[in-house]
Amino acid sequence: MYESFFKLSKKPFELVPDPEFIYLSGSHKKALTYLDYGIRERAGFILLTGEVGSGKTTLIRNLLKKKYERVVLAKVFNTRVNFEQLLSMINDDFGLPVSGKGKVALLHDLNEFLVQQFAAGNQPILIIDEAQNLDVDLLEEVRMLSNLESSQSKLLQIVLVGQPELRQTLATPGLLQLRQRISINCHLTALKREELPQYIEHRMRVAGNACALEFTEETLDLLYCYSRGIPRLINTIADLALLTGAPRGPGPISANVVRQAARLLGHPVAHGQQPASRRTRPVGRPVWPRSADRGAGRRCTFR
Structure with a gap:
């Protein structure tokens, strides 16, 4: 609408997570470095969190543009589901048949697929976006997926992407084993x-x-x-x-x-002062809630 007036070829401030437009702030550069390292080193679990609109999905899409050799990818964006539905979406994105199959059959098919991919020298990766919607029981089921393994290594690498509330859920005592499996742990901050x-x-x-x-x-x-x-x-x-x-x-x-x-747009009037932040934690506070295990993974809070 205003593109011709400003001599632009496209709108510069679209809301779609287009990797072409990604601006790598200091926070984003460091997170991208750690995520890239985690994928190349086949870290078991990778955690990426950030406020709504901080660029998590755009960063992940930028990461996937690197076209890692022999990576086989499944992406899940709808997380308001039960485990059987989640499993069905995972298998479907890996290209497996899911129609009419229950939890046991889906798990069997996924395990067989992962074993075949391992034998072929491929690296299956599962990315779960909006993971803050997963409850404790569902996150524990996701952890169990990482138990699918050969005698030499894990068969599935899992990337959890979500809002800061995900960290609150992960801090619960029942998810200690999952926290301990997180090898790369990043949080995006605002510009x-x-x-x-x-x-x-x-x-x-x-x-x-x-x-x-x-x-x-x-x-x-x-x-x-x-x-x-x-x-x-x-x-x-x-x-x-x-x-x-x-x-x-x-x-x-x-x-x-x-x-x-x-x-x-309904934003509060600033009156020359920065409005009180709606971030869930003040700058300088630990990434993990106090009740959580502090030893889980490489922790990087970027500013």
């Missing part, structure tokens, strides 16, 4: 204020014109204040700001335009 101009410029460049628009420092401060540095919120506000600002003609996007866009 820093100084990363915001780079983030916007990067997305504008990918969209076809890095110099399409200008934000004043006051406007950037306000945008950061409303978005709290969360990429998805930055995108929604910036997209509406561009739509609102285009009819006003050339010139920097004003603070009033950003303020109007934020209000239309």
Whole structure:
């Protein structure tokens, strides 16, 4: 709608998790390094968490673009299911027949498939997104999938991706064994204020014109204040700001335009101060809740 006015080939602030647009902040770069290491080293369980809109799914899709040699992938995004339904979705994504099969048959088929893949030298990986929706019993069932093994190694690598609530669930005493199997443990944080101009410029460049628009420092401060540095919120506000600002003609996007866009989207009025963060833990606090086992996996909290 505003692309022609700003001489853009595409919209720069779409909400779809397009790896082409990913901006690797310090947090994202470090997480990507650890995730890449975990996959190459065939770590048993990998955990990636972050706030809603922090870029978890985009990061995973960027990771998968690396086209790892001999990786066979299954992805599950619908996690409001029971274990039999989850198992059916896993098998289906691996290309196995699932119609009319119950839990026992599905587990048998999955085990046979994993043994065949191991014999062929392949590396099956299961990615479960939105894993914060899994309850304790279901997470324990997922852990049991990692017991499928040959005499030499685990047959299935599992990546759990979810919001910070997933860590609260994993902290429960009944999931101690699962926590101890997590080898790579990462949490994405929001963008820093100084990363915001780079983030916007990067997305504008990918969209076809890095110099399409200008934000004043006051406007950037306000945008950061409303978005709290969360990429998805930055995108929604910036997209509406561009739509609102285009009819006003050339010139920097004003603070009033950003303020109007934020209000239309229902974000709280900032009054020049950063609103209280809705993150589940303050910066500087441990990634694991206090009640959890602190020794589980490589823990990396990135800022």
